Amino acid sequence: MSEITLLFAGPMGAGKTTAIRAISQIEPINTEVANTDFSESGKAETTVALDYGELSLDNGHTLRLYGSPGQRRFEFMWPLLAEGALGVVVLLDNSRPDPLADLRLFLDAFARQIGAGRVVVAVGRLDSHPQPSLDDYAEAVAARGEFLPVLAADVRRRDDVTALLDVLFDQIEAQAAAADAAGDDDEWLQLVRRARSQ
Amino acid sequence: MNQISRSLPPSLKSAIDEAVRSLHQRVPAAIGCVVATVDGRLVAQVVDNGADPQRIAAMIGSMVALGETIGREVRIDRSDYVVVNALNGILLAQRVPARRELFVVSTLARTTTNLGILLHETRTTAAEIGRAVDAWLDHYQAAAAAAAAAH
Numbered sequence: 001m002s003e004i005t006l007l008f009a010g011p012m013g014a015g016k017t018t019a020i021r022a023i024s025q026i027e028p029i030n031t032e033v034a035n036t037d038f039s040e041s042g043k044a045e046t047t048v049a050l051d052y053g054e055l056s057l058d059n060g061h062t063l064r065l066y067g068s069p070g071q072r073r074f075e076f077m078w079p080l081l082a083e084g085a086l087g088v089v090v091l092l093d094n095s096r097p098d099p100l101a102d103l104r105l106f107l108d109a110f111a112r113q114i115g116a117g118r119v120v121v122a123v124g125r126l127d128s129h130p131q132p133s134l135d136d137y138a139e140a141v142a143a144r145g146e147f148l149p150v151l152a153a154d155v156r157r158r159d160d161v162t163a164l165l166d167v168l169f170d171q172i173e174a175q176a177a178a179a180d181a182a183g184d185d186d187e188w189l190q191l192v193r194r195a196r197s198q
Numbered sequence: 199m200n201q202i203s204r205s206l207p208p209s210l211k212s213a214i215d216e217a218v219r220s221l222h223q224r225v226p227a228a229i230g231c232v233v234a235t236v237d238g239r240l241v242a243q244v245v246d247n248g249a250d251p252q253r254i255a256a257m258i259g260s261m262v263a264l265g266e267t268i269g270r271e272v273r274i275d276r277s278d279y280v281v282v283n284a285l286n287g288i289l290l291a292q293r294v295p296a297r298r299e300l301f302v303v304s305t306l307a308r309t310t311t312n313l314g315i316l317l318h319e320t321r322t323t324a325a326e327i328g329r330a331v332d333a334w335l336d337h338y339q340a341a342a343a344a345a346a347a348a349h
Contacts, residue, residue: 029267029271030267031260031263031264031266031267032263033236033237033259033263034236034237034298034299034300035237036235036236036237036239036300037235037237037239046237048236048237048238048259048260048263049260049261049263049264049267050264069260071237071238071256073238073239073252073253073255073256074238074256074260076253076256076257077260
């Protein structure tokens with residue numbers, strides 16, 4: 001196994017296309033078209049099928065980076081893109097009208113990945129829109145009986161995006177340790193351990 | 199200019215509704231015709247088989263964009279239309295050609311349909327809607343110019 005798939009999900013305008021562009025080592029493939037619904041976002045264009053980028057790791061493995069469309073009408077794409085993904089980065093935009101509702105929507109959508117401990121939540125535009133705070137997000141996650149890393153991120157910055165992936169891999173490594181203790185043997189987790197050790 | 203309000207201009211909506219009805223009637227084995235915005239919002243529909251028009255609208259938006267992306271990626275240039283040939287039916291989707299390509303049109307038909315006829319009729323309808331879109335743009339731009347001149 002030499003390829004790992006990661007998915008960037010979240011509502012329209014949260015920065016999924018931007019995050020992939022920030023770290024991809026190939027020119028990203030995208031499916032952006034004219035945005036005709038400014039009630040959803042003021043963006044001129046919006047992704048309607050997927051984004052795709054690639055990032056090579058030092059150990060020769062390739063990270064395949066997928067981005068999903070954000071509007072709820074495209075939710076049929078979310079499980080398709082999450083299928084086989086090692087982990088999911090849920091990007092949220094704190095300037096949207098109800099970002100905690102966005103959080104709940106996407107946590108529901110990726111419940112399976114959350115159950116496997118393979119989701120990290122990143123909140124953008126906290127500088128200009130400080131409420132809700134990261135603590136509010138953490139409380140909302142905890143209220144669901146879940147524990148997920150919740151971080152602030154400016155996905156225009158490559159370092160912020162790679163930091164998110166580091167946290168995601170840490171999370172997955174922690175799952176690996178737990179799986180080891182349970183005598184479980186997961187090929188994906190072994191792959192991440194090897195990738196992280198180099 | 200990209201923005202399509204939640205309620206389309208009545209003249210344009212009426213033209214698209216009529217084009218969809220006409221397409222559905224012209225293709226004998228048609229079981230659905232849907233027009234959506236390129237970003238997957240339902241504009242007009244006639245669907246007979248119980249499929250959800252809202253979901254069809256989102257899916258044809260994704261399909262057409264993905265077809266165009268794949269066409270570019272594999273260097274066969276721009277995709278003209280996308281076909282899903284399934285066990286119990288055919289779905290054909292394409293962009294509406296206009297000065298601003300803001301809509302997609304699709305036809306869903308039983309397998310007894312000839313694909314050539316389906317393509318021809320869908321293209322004819324797309325062109326018809328395209329003319330209506332261009333007329334709307336002409337009207338919009340003339341109104342904007344008149345408003346600017348008045349100030």
